[in-house]
Amino acid sequence: MTEGIARIWRNQRDRYNLIGTHCEECKNDFFPQRKICPVCRRKGKLKEKQMPTTGKIYSFTLVTGGPVGFDYETPYYLAIVELDNKVKILTQIVDSDDDKVKIGQPVKAMFRRIQTHGEEGLIAYGYKFKVV
Amino acid sequence: MKGRDVYVIGAGMSSFGEHWDSSLRELIVDAAIKAIADSKIEGKQLQAVYGGCMASGLFAGQEHVGALIADYLGLNPLPSTRLEAACASGSVAMRNGIMAIASGFYDVVAVGGVEKMTDVSTEMASTTLGGAGDEEWELFNGATFPALYALMARRHMLEYGTTEEQMAMVAVKNHANAAKNRYAQFQKEITIDTVMKSQYVASPLKLFDCSPLTDGAAAVILASGDVAKKICEKPIKLIASSQASDSLALANRASFSSLRATQIAAKEAFTQAGIKSKDVDVAELHDCFTIAELMAMEDLGFCEKGKSGKMVEAGQTKIGSDIPINTSGGLKGCGHPVGATGVKQIVEIAWQLRGEATGRQVKNAEIGLTHNVGGSGATAVVHLLKKDF
Amino acid sequence: MAKIMKSDASVRSASPVINAGVGIVSYGYFVPRLRIKVSDIAATWGKDASVGESLGVKEKAVGAWDEDSCTFAVEASRMALKATAGANGGSGINPQEIGAIYVGSESKPYAVKPSAAIVAEAIQATPSLTAADLEFACKAGTAGMQMAMGLVSSGMINYGLAIGSDTAQAQPGDALEYTAGSGAAAFIIGKKNVIATIDDTYSFTTDTPDFWRRQHAEFPQHAGRFTGEPAYFKHVQGATQGILEKTGTTTKDYDYVVFHQPNGKFPLRVAKSLGFGDEAVKQGLITPFIGNTYSAASMIGLVSVLDVAKPGDKILLCSYGSGSGSDAFVLTVQDEITKPNRRPSVKLLDYIAKNKKYVDYAGYAKHRKKIKHIE
Numbered sequence: 001m002t003e004g005i006a007r008i009w010r011n012q013r014d015r016y017n018l019i020g021t022h023c024e025e026c027k028n029d030f031f032p033q034r035k036i037c038p039v040c041r042r043k044g045k046l047k048e049k050q051m052p053t054t055g056k057i058y059s060f061t062l063v064t065g066g067p068v069g070f071d072y073e074t075p076y077y078l079a080i081v082e083l084d085n086k087v088k089i090l091t092q093i094v095d096s097d098d099d100k101v102k103i104g105q106p107v108k109a110m111f112r113r114i115q116t117h118g119e120e121g122l123i124a125y126g127y128k129f130k131v132v
Numbered sequence: 133m134k135g136r137d138v139y140v141i142g143a144g145m146s147s148f149g150e151h152w153d154s155s156l157r158e159l160i161v162d163a164a165i166k167a168i169a170d171s172k173i174e175g176k177q178l179q180a181v182y183g184g185c186m187a188s189g190l191f192a193g194q195e196h197v198g199a200l201i202a203d204y205l206g207l208n209p210l211p212s213t214r215l216e217a218a219c220a221s222g223s224v225a226m227r228n229g230i231m232a233i234a235s236g237f238y239d240v241v242a243v244g245g246v247e248k249m250t251d252v253s254t255e256m257a258s259t260t261l262g263g264a265g266d267e268e269w270e271l272f273n274g275a276t277f278p279a280l281y282a283l284m285a286r287r288h289m290l291e292y293g294t295t296e297e298q299m300a301m302v303a304v305k306n307h308a309n310a311a312k313n314r315y316a317q318f319q320k321e322i323t324i325d326t327v328m329k330s331q332y333v334a335s336p337l338k339l340f341d342c343s344p345l346t347d348g349a350a351a352v353i354l355a356s357g358d359v360a361k362k363i364c365e366k367p368i369k370l371i372a373s374s375q376a377s378d379s380l381a382l383a384n385r386a387s388f389s390s391l392r393a394t395q396i397a398a399k400e401a402f403t404q405a406g407i408k409s410k411d412v413d414v415a416e417l418h419d420c421f422t423i424a425e426l427m428a429m430e431d432l433g434f435c436e437k438g439k440s441g442k443m444v445e446a447g448q449t450k451i452g453s454d455i456p457i458n459t460s461g462g463l464k465g466c467g468h469p470v471g472a473t474g475v476k477q478i479v480e481i482a483w484q485l486r487g488e489a490t491g492r493q494v495k496n497a498e499i500g501l502t503h504n505v506g507g508s509g510a511t512a513v514v515h516l517l518k519k520d521f
Numbered sequence: 522m523a524k525i526m527k528s529d530a531s532v533r534s535a536s537p538v539i540n541a542g543v544g545i546v547s548y549g550y551f552v553p554r555l556r557i558k559v560s561d562i563a564a565t566w567g568k569d570a571s572v573g574e575s576l577g578v579k580e581k582a583v584g585a586w587d588e589d590s591c592t593f594a595v596e597a598s599r600m601a602l603k604a605t606a607g608a609n610g611g612s613g614i615n616p617q618e619i620g621a622i623y624v625g626s627e628s629k630p631y632a633v634k635p636s637a638a639i640v641a642e643a644i645q646a647t648p649s650l651t652a653a654d655l656e657f658a659c660k661a662g663t664a665g666m667q668m669a670m671g672l673v674s675s676g677m678i679n680y681g682l683a684i685g686s687d688t689a690q691a692q693p694g695d696a697l698e699y700t701a702g703s704g705a706a707a708f709i710i711g712k713k714n715v716i717a718t719i720d721d722t723y724s725f726t727t728d729t730p731d732f733w734r735r736q737h738a739e740f741p742q743h744a745g746r747f748t749g750e751p752a753y754f755k756h757v758q759g760a761t762q763g764i765l766e767k768t769g770t771t772t773k774d775y776d777y778v779v780f781h782q783p784n785g786k787f788p789l790r791v792a793k794s795l796g797f798g799d800e801a802v803k804q805g806l807i808t809p810f811i812g813n814t815y816s817a818a819s820m821i822g823l824v825s826v827l828d829v830a831k832p833g834d835k836i837l838l839c840s841y842g843s844g845s846g847s848d849a850f851v852l853t854v855q856d857e858i859t860k861p862n863r864r865p866s867v868k869l870l871d872y873i874a875k876n877k878k879y880v881d882y883a884g885y886a887k888h889r890k891k892i893k894h895i896e
Contacts, residue, residue: 011268016595016643030384032269038379059290059388061282061334063274067259070274072894073586078279078334080383088383090270090283094585095554097878103290111595111643113587114273123630125592125639126273 004117008124015126018109020087022049029085053109054132055083060093060101069115077101081129089127096131108132133404135234139360139367140517142171142353143479148467149317150250151347156185156192157204160246163349163472164205167242167479171353172363175205178353179238181212184225184245185471190260192248201244218264219420220506221245222350222474223375223513229354230373239356245475246349257345261470264507266381278342278421280382280508282334285423287388289336292438294426296336300327301444302422303340303464309451310461312491317346317467341422346467350476365521366486371407371499372516374400382508389438393512394431394503401501401514402433409433412516413497414484415455416477418505419462428503429457432514451492459484459492474513477502485519543674544715544852545708546614549600550824550869551593551686552704552811555583556877557885559699565882566694573699577785581702581812582873583880584688586888590626591636593705593817594686595643598622600865601682601707602644607862608714616646619709620678623668624654625661625685625816627734627741640684650678658732659781660842661685662706662816667722667848669710680711687815692740693891700784702812706820716858717827717836720851721768725760732843743843748783752845757781757791760847761839768851772796776834779805779822781841783813804829810873816842821869823852828868830854 011032013019020031024045028037031051037044060079063070070076077093079101093101094110107129114126144166146159154162160183168175183201188194202212217224222245229243249257262271265280288294304324310316327340360367376396379385385392402408409432417432419425426440434455435443443449449457460466460480463473481500483489502515558580559573573579584593605614624636637652655661655668662685669681689701710719731752734741744752757780765771772778778801780788785808792802805822807814814821819840826836834854841847857863886892 007268013642017645059283059286061279061286061337062332063276063279063334064331065258065276065278065333066255066274067262067271067276068255069259071255073274076274078273078275078283080283080388090273090275090381090383092274094587095876095878103286111592111599113589113592123589123591124272125595125643128587 005122008122016111018051018053018127019048020051021046029087031087031089051087052084055081055107057093057101057103057105057107058082058088059103079129081107092128094128094130100131105131133234133370133372136236137357138230138233138370139355139357139364139520140352140370140478140482141355141360141364141367142167142173143482144170145315145350145476145479146348147315148346148348148469152250154347156188156194156246156248157200159248159347159349160201160244160351161204163246163351164201164242164244167351167353173240173353175207177240178207178210178242180232180241181207181210182225182229182241182243183212183214184221184223184474185214186216186218186221186247187260187263187470188248190263192251197246217511218506219418219468219470220474220504220511220513221471222476223502223504223515224474224511226474226478226515227373227375227513230370233354233356239359241354242351243354243475244349244351245472247469247471248347249345249469250347254345269381276334277508278334278337281421281423282337283382284388284427285336285421288423288427291389292441294441296328297324298441298445299341299422299426300324302419302425303327305444305450306419306458306462306465309459309492310465313461313466316461316465317344318461318465337421337423343420343463343468346469348467348469348472348476350472350479352475352478352482367520368482368485369518369520370515371518372401372404372514374404375511375513376400378510380507380510385509390427390431391505391509391512393509394428394505397512397514398432401516405516407499407516411499412455412501413499414459414481414494415457415501415503416460416480417457417462417503419458419464420468420505422464424505425457425462432501432503451494456494459489459494474502474504477504478515478517481517485517542712542715542718543670543710544718544855545827546608546680546711546714547601547604547709547716547863548824548827549597549602549604549707549865550705550821551596551600552582552873553584553588553593554876554878555585555888556580556879557583557882558879561882562699576699577809578700578812579809581700582704583885583888584703586890588688589630590628590686590688590705591630591639593688593703594624594636594640594684594707597686597705597707598640598644598682598684601709604863604865605709605714607860614680614709616644617649619646619680619682620650621669621672621681622646622650622652623665623681623683625657625665626654626687627656627658627661627815628688628690629654657846658842658844659783659815659818660840660846660848662820663840663848663850666708666710666850667724670719670722673710673712680709683708683710685816685820687817689813689815690740693886695740697741697743700808700813702808702814704811704814704817704821706817706824708820714857715855716863717830717852717854720853721764722848722850723760723764723767724846724848725756725763726846727756729845731845748843752843753781753783753787753841754791754794756845756847757839757841758795760849761795761837764837764849764851770851774835775801775837777801777804777826777830778837779819779826780839781819781847782806782808782822783818785809807869825869827858828864828870830858832856832859
């Protein structure tokens with residue numbers, strides 16, 4: 001499968017390293033990247049910024065029915081993590097005991113496979129988090 | 133509401149369910165013919181068609197649904213347009229029909245909504261619906277819609293003490309209502325036990341907390357005041373139509389225990405109509421998951437923030453209570469053909485206000501509300517309707 | 522025990538001694554969380570549970586379905602970078618200064634498409650660097666160390682990153698399955714801020730067909746007991762003997778010795794044959810806990826040694842890769858290692874002991890995609 005390759009590629013850097021944006025005007029951080037500051041709009045001054053790689057679980061769920069490409073991987077934890085700069089991101093939680101996956105638990109970013117295009121296609125890597 | 137008066141003068145829907153023998157086009161034709169017949173207008177009086185459909189491309193391989201509808205209704209060469217706002221597609225089509233008449237551009241239009249969802253696997257349906265969220269940052273990471281609403285449910289439970297049993301009660305109520313609606317997908321009542329013992333799909337949400345995959349269509353005929361008063365015996369007046377947007381991805385929201393788009397659309401709608409939430413007699417709420425109905429009750433002002441669980445527990449949203457919610461069975465019991473849902477809600481309220489909701493009729497219903505959500509809350513649409521005969 | 526092959530001393534003494542201050546700037550490791558007990562594997566195939574004892578391996582680390590040698594390499598590299606935090610007066614090392622990345626692995630997620638470039642992107646070292654994947658069975662990682670040393674010593678680059686990483690593959694039911702583990706180790710090689718100098722290196726290579734995987738084969742094949750005497754022992758002995766001669770040192774000069782460890786027994790046997798005591802081997806013997814991590818195996822042993830090493834300690838490292846070859850290194854631990862934030866915050870052995878979750882054979886088969894599944 002070769003379709004959608006550029007779609008994976010163009011987000012690679014941001015997914016590998018949690019690159020978002022910072023607005024020098026309102027001092028807010030955003031992830032994923034934005035071209036226009038949703039707070040300041042045209043007055044905003046955006047620049048790239050690496051997000052912190054640690055945070056806390058804000059909410060979570062154990063997914064037992066996955067979409068295409070994830071059906072083999074169920075069950076998996078999906079969570080909203082509030083990073084140390086208060087930016088929230090959606091991510092899977094891996095490598096963590098069931099009783100540790102709960103709201104408020106500190107977590108850190110890991111580098112993992114997210115999707116694979118079958119056995120012969122591209123592997124899309126990105127972030128997942130684990131309870132520390 | 134600004135502009136000319138707009139009325140619902142006809143309403144119809146296909147039955148909702150797994151229609152193995154019906155295609156996308158057959159479903160919408162079925163609903164549209166019923167609505168046109170109900171309105172007593174001639175097809176040639178229609179001036180435009182607005183169709184809501186979320187994902188016919190992925191569900192059925194068919195785009196250009198506007199043209200398909202006009203063609204198969206024999207309405208060529210009328211302008212026919214498809215509108216998409218995920219699960220709020222039907223309501224957005226509705227708004228476009230309303231605005232076309234309110235502005236004076238047209239006098240009579242047809243508004244429909246349709247989705248054919250059962251021709252693909254459950255995984256594919258899950259992926260397709262996932263497109264209602266943020267494909268690059270949610271679906272890519274394995275988010276399903278039950279998962280997104282589960283993340284909200286978990287916060288609501290934490291912040292307000294809402295329980296899984298209270299969520300289950302929403303499903304029980306909506307199934308009970310659906311059992312009295314011959315168009316509904318589910319014709320059987322269920323118990324709290326049924327819900328609680330069903331398997332988790334995305335904890336804390338279980339299978340019976342989720343609306344099903346559904347094939348179905350709904351349609352209404354809208355007309356200006358002049359036309360409505362002339363030909364319609366039971367015109368239902370649109371007294372508000374509002375829509376608000378929010379971040380596409382759930383993660384970027386300030387709160388997970390309420391939908392800001394719903395709150396804003398509700399405020400706007402009540403202002404347009406000059407009424408308050410307590411004036412509403414019957415309401416169709418977007419209960420794609422049981423938690424969604426609870427949040428909507430709060431965001432629309434039917435109860436205080438955090439009190440929806442208790443309100444459902446007290447039976448205060450059943451038929452016969454002060455504010456019966458989802459008399460059709462809602463998305464949960466009646467079914468949720470995503471593009472059709474917003475229009476179906478209007479159909480149900482029109483029937484209620486006309487006194488034609490046999491078996492589930494709300495007594496003396498004068499004002500009805502519909503609330504339709506796209507995605508995890510990135511779009512919310514509220515309509516208010518009033519009996520005007 | 523095979524007779525130790527005498528190498529040509531005249532050729533060796535003519536080769537230059539590397540002593541330009543090049544060494545290890547920092548190191549990192551990664552071991553996946555899942556474990557399977559060797560006894561569970563044995564039970565699945567109806568073998569006696571004592572097989573683990575005879576191999577000296579109790580359990581092995583298993584990568585989860587969303588892990589591969591590339592994700593391990595990234596985690597190990599990030600840890601190595603983090604462990605430079607105390608260097609340069611607390612400013613650490615900017616990944617942009619890394620001029621070369623080499624990933625040694627025999628379980629590359631792509632046959633063609635460099636893991637090294639993925640690692641480079643994931644540690645923000647792109648785009649001004651050279652990168653390549655290396656393959657020499659279990660010694661590709663140490664080959665990368667030598668290449669990085671060469672580039673650093675010549676002044677072509679300031680820092681090089683050498684990684685050994687594998688999700689060791691084994692045919693279900695094959696003897697390899699008991700020991701084929703998973704893990705990675707990463708070393709930043711440079712001249713400044715080194716925690717251990719690499720005083721010299723010597724390699725010993727011949728064409729020996731003890732283990733291979735053909736281009737399109739899913740699992741490697743091996744020559745059974747032939748992998749022992751004419752393969753592992755001959756090359757490890759040859760390289761170790763060679764570097765001792767080249768550096769004019771003896772076994773007694775070393776506080777620690779780390780050998781490639783395909784199982785828990787071979788390193789002890791080869792150490793004994795060369796005259797090293799068990800004590801020198803023990804700290805670097807990791808295979809008993811996580812299995813043979815292939816390209817990472819000897820490097821991860823060095824990680825464990827560096828975790829506890831003190832300034833002045835001398836370490837001898839010798840890898841082995843089937844096919845066959847061994848790279849030997851002589852290291853001297855420097856004062857830099859005692860500075861704060863110059864080693865990973867958790868020692869490898871502690872990490873291994875605390876960060877694990879057991880799976881049964883079914884779980885292992887699912888995670889490693891050994892179950893036929895139609896998508």
